[in-house]
Amino acid sequence: MEGVLHQIISGIATGSIYASISLALVMIFLATHQINFAQGEMAMFSTYIALTLIQAGVAYWAAFVITLVVSFVAGMVMQRTLLEPLARAPVLASVGAFLGLLLIFNNIAGWIFTYTLQPFPTPFGAGAPILGGLLSRHELGSTAVTLVVLTAVWAFFRFTKLGLALRGAAYNPVSSRLVGIPVASMLSLGWGLAAAIGAIAGMMVAPIVFLDPNMMGGVLLYAFAGALLGGITSPLGAVVGGVLMGVIENIAGAYIVGTELKLTTALVIIVVVLVVKPTGLFGKALASRV
Amino acid sequence: MNQTNSRVLLIVFVLAAGIVPLVFASGYQLFQLTLVVSYALSVLGKNLVTGYGGQVSLGQGAFYAVGAYTAAILMEHFNVPYWATLPVAAVTTGIVGLALGLPALRLGGLYLALVTFAMAVSVPQLLKYKLFENWTGGVQGIVLNKPDAPFELPLDADQWLYLFTFAVGLALFIAATNLVRSRIGLALMAIRDQPLAAEAMGVELAHYKTITFGVGALITGVGGALGAIAIGFVSPDSFSIALSLTLFVGMVIGGASSISGAIYGALFIVFVPNIAEQISKAVPGAIFGLILILFMFFAPGGIASLLSAQLRRLKSAR
Numbered sequence A: 001m002e003g004v005l006h007q008i009i010s011g012i013a014t015g016s017i018y019a020s021i022s023l024a025l026v027m028i029f030l031a032t033h034q035i036n037f038a039q040g041e042m043a044m045f046s047t048y049i050a051l052t053l054i055q056a057g058v059a060y061w062a063a064f065v066i067t068l069v070v071s072f073v074a075g076m077v078m079q080r081t082l083l084e085p086l087a088r089a090p091v092l093a094s095v096g097a098f099l100g101l102l103l104i105f106n107n108i109a110g111w112i113f114t115y116t117l118q119p120f121p122t123p124f125g126a127g128a129p130i131l132g133g134l135l136s137r138h139e140l141g142s143t144a145v146t147l148v149v150l151t152a153v154w155a156f157f158r159f160t161k162l163g164l165a166l167r168g169a170a171y172n173p174v175s176s177r178l179v180g181i182p183v184a185s186m187l188s189l190g191w192g193l194a195a196a197i198g199a200i201a202g203m204m205v206a207p208i209v210f211l212d213p214n215m216m217g218g219v220l221l222y223a224f225a226g227a228l229l230g231g232i233t234s235p236l237g238a239v240v241g242g243v244l245m246g247v248i249e250n251i252a253g254a255y256i257v258g259t260e261l262k263l264t265t266a267l268v269i270i271v272v273v274l275v276v277k278p279t280g281l282f283g284k285a286l287a288s289r290v
Numbered sequence B: 001m002n003q004t005n006s007r008v009l010l011i012v013f014v015l016a017a018g019i020v021p022l023v024f025a026s027g028y029q030l031f032q033l034t035l036v037v038s039y040a041l042s043v044l045g046k047n048l049v050t051g052y053g054g055q056v057s058l059g060q061g062a063f064y065a066v067g068a069y070t071a072a073i074l075m076e077h078f079n080v081p082y083w084a085t086l087p088v089a090a091v092t093t094g095i096v097g098l099a100l101g102l103p104a105l106r107l108g109g110l111y112l113a114l115v116t117f118a119m120a121v122s123v124p125q126l127l128k129y130k131l132f133e134n135w136t137g138g139v140q141g142i143v144l145n146k147p148d149a150p151f152e153l154p155l156d157a158d159q160w161l162y163l164f165t166f167a168v169g170l171a172l173f174i175a176a177t178n179l180v181r182s183r184i185g186l187a188l189m190a191i192r193d194q195p196l197a198a199e200a201m202g203v204e205l206a207h208y209k210t211i212t213f214g215v216g217a218l219i220t221g222v223g224g225a226l227g228a229i230a231i232g233f234v235s236p237d238s239f240s241i242a243l244s245l246t247l248f249v250g251m252v253i254g255g256a257s258s259i260s261g262a263i264y265g266a267l268f269i270v271f272v273p274n275i276a277e278q279i280s281k282a283v284p285g286a287i288f289g290l291i292l293i294l295f296m297f298f299a300p301g302g303i304a305s306l307l308s309a310q311l312r313r314l315k316s317a318r
Helices: A002-032 A039-053 A060-086 A093-112 A136-157 A161-171 A171-179 A183-209 A216-230 A235-256 A257-276 B003-024 B029-052 B059-077 B082-107 B109-128 B130-138 B155-182 B181-191 B194-202 B204-233 B241-254 B261-276 B282-300 B301-316
Strands: none
Touching: A002 A039, A002 A136, A002 A161, A002 A183, A002 A216, A002 A235, A039 A060, A039 A183, A060 A093, A060 A161, A060 B130, A060 B282, A093 B109, A093 B241, A136 A183, A136 A235, A161 A171, A161 B003, A161 B241, A183 A216, A183 B029, A183 B194, A216 A235, A216 A257, A216 B109, A216 B241, A235 A257, A257 B155, B003 B029, B003 B155, B029 B059, B029 B109, B029 B155, B029 B181, B029 B204, B029 B241, B029 B261, B059 B082, B059 B109, B059 B130, B059 B204, B082 B109, B082 B204, B109 B130, B109 B181, B109 B241, B155 B181, B155 B204, B181 B194, B181 B204, B194 B204, B241 B261, B241 B282, B241 B301, B261 B282, B261 B301
16 A cells, blocks of 8 residues: 555656646647647757756756746747748648757757766755655655646736736637737747746656656657646646656556556557547547638 | 650659669668668658648658568568568558557547657557567567578579569559549548548548558558568667658658659658768757758658659740
């Protein structure tokens, strides 16, 4: 029983990291109806920026903030220069652009930082596990950080005027433009936010899995599965789905299929969701516009 | 140039592509050309699904792996002759394609992209899994013998393999051309360009999409089997997500909505990395990414449409 509890709690800890990437994916999906296949590699690259800063002697939290700002701006620039012009092109064009970004980030990272695994510092200290040995300090800290981020994102969308404008631009661009919302800027703002959230997830997961250019491959897959499980049209669903995926990963790894089939577990969940309940747990049925 | 002339020219060109390398190319060059045919078939399968069917599949590398492993396992464990593995590889990949395509195709575009992406990511892990190790050879993979030319033909192993692969490839390219021109092909293009109108006219969307996805997987699988025979070795890590991305790049650069585009794409993915790798190991991937984005912006129809535009210009100038 102790074992199961441990698996569940540490599953929630990694799940909260998946949840933030799922949320970033859903945000971009809601705003543009595109799936950002480069989300993971963008997060990985941000994490390398943070590592470079820390190695250059910048304090952890300062490096953290600088990385967020850089990622935010880079995300906005990418949306403006690459994705905006392809917004009206067929679906293949945007998928192609995302895969192009994926290849570029992955290989440039390998080129500059090499493919060797690198340890990434945690700001929460090593120390002995807490809560009766159930949770490491980093797991607790990263869960707390993710929770703060998710709450902040929710509050931003729920209570600020800018958040409302962003939601409007995503749900109904035409009407939003008519009431004076600069839709294009809102979309790039959304991209910036998604990139920054991804960067946080990267910095939180790197101390656990170690940093290398392929670090986010598995994380991205679990985030996809989480987003689908929760419902690709629901930000709340993305968070719940992401956390669930963390728990499922741990339970399946410990008791059912072993860790060797970790990625296949995600594939199976994706297929099962699409067969049984394509809208996910919280999603709305997607009606295609005629 | 009239219709018959251009047809004669095409036949001469195809024959030359089959025979000239046998005379002039070295063993390694022949091996590269054999790989070109193998990749061209995989890209062709992708073109049918994505270019003609309008469904974005990112997992063609997974079907390539299924084809390659089917051939390798049959040759290694059942002593099946190499040529006889091809139909089995075709059927197996076709079935796998249908099984995975069915749920996603019902839902349309991006869901298929997601499922196939997940599939491509998880393939190496499945191939390494210990339950299948007796068949797949686990991390070690399977080493195969290169087949010799039959009937005491005066060809060495590389030459024979190129000729064999070329012949199979040619047959499948002709079949694909006919498929695209048939009722199914027309229905597909109608679905891609005007789904609503097509459905209103009684074209069954899901039916045709699923068939194409199966056929696309099948052709890619044959490409994979030919690739395994040519390389003489299969191992899990040669079928990572990178392979699927490479095939995607080949499709876009060659031209997704054309049959001949598959050949340009395959030539590109076999020969360009060799050149780019001289700069750095990581450069080919980055260049692939950059070229991918540039093509999306400036030549979404790929090399095939650039070439046909050029041809038209030449004709009208005359």
